[in-house]
Amino acid sequence: MSNATGTKTNRYTPVETTGPEFDRRTLYRTWARGARSGFLDAFDCPDPSTTAPRRPVTTTPLQALALLNNTLTLDLADRLAARLRREVGEDPARQVDRAYRLALGRPPNDREREPARRVVATYGPAVLARALFNSNEFLYLD
Numbered sequence: 001m002s003n004a005t006g007t008k009t010n011r012y013t014p015v016e017t018t019g020p021e022f023d024r025r026t027l028y029r030t031w032a033r034g035a036r037s038g039f040l041d042a043f044d045c046p047d048p049s050t051t052a053p054r055r056p057v058t059t060t061p062l063q064a065l066a067l068l069n070n071t072l073t074l075d076l077a078d079r080l081a082a083r084l085r086r087e088v089g090e091d092p093a094r095q096v097d098r099a100y101r102l103a104l105g106r107p108p109n110d111r112e113r114e115p116a117r118r119v120v121a122t123y124g125p126a127v128l129a130r131a132l133f134n135s136n137e138f139l140y141l142d
Contacts, residue, residue, distance in 0.1 A: 077129035092120035
């Protein structure tokens, strides 16, 4: 937070906070009322400068694109890929099984296993992680 010279206005400069020192949960966080988040806007996040007793419920293609391409998703996919390599090595079949267990809490079924193995063998485990993070099973509880 900085005070503009000659004014009584505080300005907040957003910082892209990445790295292990920022990996923590929070109950309270600074939210500048004049700031917007493109990522949260895709999910109908209320405007921080107004009150919103109820959020509208929508599902749009932009939400899927935001989840697939956001910096946070890409970073988490890379981290999961590194964990898979660390825990099970470079075998795509073992990486697929472990990725499904970690992301969805279950092993892949027969219909999922071979296509996922081909994706990992061709493009790497981070691509599979992005797909799992964007799946309905990962996003919604039944």
